[in-house]
Amino acid sequence: MNEHTQGETATGGADTLSSLREGVEAVVTGSFLFRSLDAAARHDLVDRGVLMVFPPAKAVLVEGEPSADFYLIDHGVAEVTTVTPEGAPVLLATLQRGAFFGEVAMLKRLPRTATVTALTELTVVRFDQADIEEVLARMPGTRRILETMIEGRARDTVEKIVRAISAGPGSEGEPGP
Numbered sequence: 001m002n003e004h005t006q007g008e009t010a011t012g013g014a015d016t017l018s019s020l021r022e023g024v025e026a027v028v029t030g031s032f033l034f035r036s037l038d039a040a041a042r043h044d045l046v047d048r049g050v051l052m053v054f055p056p057a058k059a060v061l062v063e064g065e066p067s068a069d070f071y072l073i074d075h076g077v078a079e080v081t082t083v084t085p086e087g088a089p090v091l092l093a094t095l096q097r098g099a100f101f102g103e104v105a106m107l108k109r110l111p112r113t114a115t116v117t118a119l120t121e122l123t124v125v126r127f128d129q130a131d132i133e134e135v136l137a138r139m140p141g142t143r144r145i146l147e148t149m150i151e152g153r154a155r156d157t158v159e160k161i162v163r164a165i166s167a168g169p170g171s172e173g174e175p176g177p
Contacts, residue, residue: 024049024125027074031098033146034072037139045135049125054118061102061116068109068129070102076122082114082157090164092157094119104150106132114157 025046028034034042051074054060061067063082073095080093080101092114095101104113106129136143 024051024074027072027098027125031072031100033100033142033149036142036145037135041135041139045127045131048131049127052124052126054122054124056118056120056122058118058122059115060118060122060124061112061114063112063115065112066105067102067112068106070100070106070127070129070132071116071124072100072127073097074123074125077119078122079117079119080114081117082161084161084164086165088164090160092153092160103146104153107146107150 025042028037028042028046028049034045037045049072054076060071060078075097078095078099078101079091080095082090082092084090095116101114101116102112104110136146
């Protein structure tokens with residue numbers, strides 16, 4: 001009976017690892033950013049990803065902190081926020097499955113430009129900067145897509161901050177001091 005139970009545990013563990021790997025592979029393959037990767041690059045990237053789970057209301061990244069990890073959402077919903085120079089919060093985006101974050105700090109080697117908070121239980125795949133850089137070096141088209149997306153997000157962020165400043169504290173939808 002002990003051997004049987006141990007065998008079931010080992011098989012169950014292998015099944016769980018296989019299932020997790022398949023999940024990571026599905027989210028990488030389904031991501032707009034990574035779907036253009038060839039099979040070998042996708043396989044390599046999947047092998048390097050680390051699955052992480054965050055409870056609701058937990059900050060995954062905090063604006064201003066140093067970090068170069070890159071995250072791809074598997075399950076759940078996250079909120080991306082920043083603050084105006086006066087300290088008023090500004091909602092930048094709500095992200096779901098297949099969306100990514102952490103790309104600006106990773107590529108530009110800057111502190112985090114926004115705070116990302118789990119709104120629901122959030123499952124992400126985390127990649128180290130070196131892992132992503134290696135893939136991007138092999139796939140320059142993917143790097144161009146990522147850089148274009150960073151430029152678009154930067155423009156969107158500036159527009160939202162300007163709108164928040166123009167609206168002033170206490171405006172509808174904007175919290176006061």
